[in-house]
Amino acid sequence: MPWLSVGISIVAADLSAISVMGLPAWGYKHNLELLWIAVGYPLVAPVVILVFVPFYVKLNLYTAYEYLERRFSLSVRLIASFLFQILRGTHVAIALYAPSLIINFVTGLPVWQCILLMGLFTTIYTSLGGMKAVIWTDVIQFCMVMSSILLVFCTAIGHVKGGIIAAYYAAMQAGRLRLFNFSTDPTELTSFWACIIGGSLLSLAPLATDQAILQRLFTTRSVKECTQSVILQSVLVTPINLLLYLAGTALFSFYHFHPAHLAGLNTSDAIMPFFAVRELPSGVSGLIVASIFAASMAVMSAGINALTTATTVDYYQRLFRPHETPQHYASIGRVGTLCWGLAATLFATSAKDFGELAIGYTKVSSFISGPLLGIFLLGTLTKRTTAGGTLIGMGIGIAAVCLVTFHSRWCLLHIRAIGAATTIFAGYLASLFMATPSSEKTRGYVVGYGEVVSSERNRTGQAPI
Numbered sequence: 001m002p003w004l005s006v007g008i009s010i011v012a013a014d015l016s017a018i019s020v021m022g023l024p025a026w027g028y029k030h031n032l033e034l035l036w037i038a039v040g041y042p043l044v045a046p047v048v049i050l051v052f053v054p055f056y057v058k059l060n061l062y063t064a065y066e067y068l069e070r071r072f073s074l075s076v077r078l079i080a081s082f083l084f085q086i087l088r089g090t091h092v093a094i095a096l097y098a099p100s101l102i103i104n105f106v107t108g109l110p111v112w113q114c115i116l117l118m119g120l121f122t123t124i125y126t127s128l129g130g131m132k133a134v135i136w137t138d139v140i141q142f143c144m145v146m147s148s149i150l151l152v153f154c155t156a157i158g159h160v161k162g163g164i165i166a167a168y169y170a171a172m173q174a175g176r177l178r179l180f181n182f183s184t185d186p187t188e189l190t191s192f193w194a195c196i197i198g199g200s201l202l203s204l205a206p207l208a209t210d211q212a213i214l215q216r217l218f219t220t221r222s223v224k225e226c227t228q229s230v231i232l233q234s235v236l237v238t239p240i241n242l243l244l245y246l247a248g249t250a251l252f253s254f255y256h257f258h259p260a261h262l263a264g265l266n267t268s269d270a271i272m273p274f275f276a277v278r279e280l281p282s283g284v285s286g287l288i289v290a291s292i293f294a295a296s297m298a299v300m301s302a303g304i305n306a307l308t309t310a311t312t313v314d315y316y317q318r319l320f321r322p323h324e325t326p327q328h329y330a331s332i333g334r335v336g337t338l339c340w341g342l343a344a345t346l347f348a349t350s351a352k353d354f355g356e357l358a359i360g361y362t363k364v365s366s367f368i369s370g371p372l373l374g375i376f377l378l379g380t381l382t383k384r385t386t387a388g389g390t391l392i393g394m395g396i397g398i399a400a401v402c403l404v405t406f407h408s409r410w411c412l413l414h415i416r417a418i419g420a421a422t423t424i425f426a427g428y429l430a431s432l433f434m435a436t437p438s439s440e441k442t443r444g445y446v447v448g449y450g451e452v453v454s455s456e457r458n459r460t461g462q463a464p465i
Contacts, residue, residue, distance in 0.1 A: 001132070003225035005139050006216050007232030011240065012138035012145075012295070013212055013302040018091075019244060020145055020295045021098050024152075025269045027248025031178040033190035037413070038241035040199030045234035048207045049227050051380050051447055056214060057223045062313045064214045064376075071379040071445040073387035074318070079394070080209075080375055081314040083368050085307055088212055089340070090364045092303035093347040096122075099296045100348070102273040102289055115348045118296070123341025126301040127334045134301045135216060141294035146240070148291035149247050152272065155280060156250035160257055167253035174256070176249045189411040198413020201420055203237075205369040208376050212306035251275055304344060308336035366412045367405070370419020371397035377420070378427045383442045383449055386431040393427020 026034060055067060065084070069077035100114035107114075126134060160167040171177050183191045206213045207230065220226040251271055255262050265274050276288035312333050321328070371394050378385040378393065400422040404410055410418075442449055 001135055001216075001219040001221075003220055003228040004232065005135055006220055006225075007229035007236070008142050009135040009138035009216050009302075010213055010229060010233040011236050012142040012298040013216065014206065014299065015142065015145060015240070015295050018095055018098055018299075019241075020149065020292050021101075021269060021272050023241060023244035024149075024248035024251060024272050027176065027245035028252045028271050029248075029268050030190070031176050032242075032245050032249070033178060033181045033192075034195060035179065035238075035241055035245055036192055036195035037199030037202060038238045039196065040201070040203035041234040041237040043196075043200050044204040044207065045230055047204060048230050052208050052376075053217070053223060053226050053230065055380065055445070056217060057220070057226050061218060062215070063211050063310050064209060065211075065310065065314050067445070068375065068379060069318075071441060072385075072390055076375065076387050076390055077314060077318075079391070080372060081211075081310050083372050084209065084211055085310055087365055087368045087372070088210065088303050088307055089344060089347065092300050092307075092344040093350075095296045095299040095303070096344060096348040098269075099293050101267070101270050102292060106273070106277060106289065112349050115345060118293070119300070119341055119345030119348065122297045122300045123304060123338060123345070126304055126341070127337040134298075134305050135219065137301065138298045141291075141298045144287075145291045145295045146243075148288045149243055151284070152275065152288060153243065153247045153250045156247070156254040156275065159279070160253050166257070167250060170253045170256045171249050174252065176252050186414050187409040187411055189413065191411075194411050194413040197417050198411075201370065201373065201416045202365070202413070205365075205373040205416070207233075209369070209372050210306075211310050212302045215306055215309055216302075247272070254279075300341075300344065304337055304340040307340045308333050311336050311340070363412060366415040366419070367398065367401050368419075370401060370416040370421075371423045374420040374423025374427065378424055379445065380447055382428060382431075383446050384431055384436065385428055386434045386437050388434055389427045389429075389431030392430040393423045393425070396426040397423030 023034075056064065059067060059070075061067060063081065065077045065081040068080050096115055096118055097111075099118060100111050103109055103114035103117070104111050125137075157164050157167050160170075168177075181188065181191050182193070184193065185191065186194070188194065217226050217229060220229055248271070254275070261278065264278075265271065273289055273292060276285040279285075280288065312329055316332055316336075317324070317329060374397055375390055375394055378390055397419045401415055401419040404415055404418055
């Protein structure tokens with residue numbers, strides 16, 4: 001696949017209704033302080049390019065967790081793949097729940113029926129089209145979403161008497177344009193330090209460990225094109241997030257001058273589609289609603305495709321049927337797509353329990369993504385770490401996250417950093433009491449230690465495409 005479409009697809013993979021509805025809703029209710037999370041992407045892009053891209057491209061991997069078996073052991077690979085499946089499955093469910101609120105608002109259908117309709121449709125086209133269909137539909141949906149958000153922003157400002165100047169002063173006086181919060185209180189979610197530290201790890205973890213992101217990078221033609229895709233994604237994310245937050249600020253200004261128009265709004269998370277349906281012409285409002293659907297469908301298709309790949313390659317092929325034909329694995333993958341689509345659809349019916357859309361998924365990922373990132377950093381950056389030490393570090397990292405989460409008021413963004421740091425420290429320390437790994441487990445698999453050895457598997461057809 002060309003690097004341009006892959007880079008856009010990576011952005012679209014996380015640009016679900018969680019973002020398209022959640023970030024404007026946050027900007028509408030609060031301010032711009034969470035924007036600093038998005039700055040993490042350009043900050044960590046060099047790490048991804050220098051540390052992870054050479055391994056992932058030259059090793060010809062189908063899942064990132066294959067690397068962990070080569071570097072550590074099969075058990076590390078299977079556990080890491082399992083953690084990813086929990087993480088991405090939750091993300092898909094929340095992303096599927098969000099647009100169901102729109103269908104419920106527009107048509108009056110129960111939320112569970114809306115979830116079922118969305119889930120079935122996306123599962124069907126993903127199972128039929130595979131990875132190529134996912135990437136190209138991501139590109140189309142991304143363009144549609146960006147056009148719609150820009151339209152909402154311009155329309156909201158245009159309907160404020162006095163234009164952008166009046167809207168600016170209304171938002172400024174209400175604190176909606178506040179961008180900096182330099183508090184050192186670890187309990188504050190929107191502090192600059194929490195957003196930069198937590199945002200950097202929030203950005204690094206998917207680019208280094210998330211199969212839904214990585215399998216897009218695996219489709220590029222070379223290290224150079226993979227690098228270009230990462231750079232494009234890191235350049236796009238911050239302005240996109242800024243536009244989403246400012247769309248919410250524009251909506252605040254609009255309703256500040258037209259408070260009577262808020263009648264009928266049940267939850268501020270639905271402020272975007274509420275504005276579109278109530279204030280825009282029917283054809284235009286339909287475009288806005290469709291763009292929100294498109295965003296969530298892109299995330300769901302990416303998610304269930306990645307979940308299916310991980311299940312098929314890391315479990316079915318590796319443990320049960322290692323020498324079947326590519327056609328056999330492709331057939332199993334289509335069945336897996338249907339199963340994962342059904343599972344995510346069912347789970348989405350309880351996604352409302354995660355709270356506000358803007359941070360709902362972050363609550364779940366804070367438990368897993370930090371320790372998972374720690375495992376990969378131990379593998380790529382240290383020669384002394386062993387498989388046993390890595391598993392001990394991961395267990396201690398998850399325990400530390402749970403301890404801090406349930407016995408303190410520290411914000412979610414700090415918790416991810418605690419999980420990664422604890423996993424790395426405990427994993428390396430435990431490894432010092434074990435036998436040194438053999439050169440077969442380190443040479444070519446640790447940064448700066450031997451050349452990356454390219455796998456011939458793609459050319460021999462021993463794994464599914």
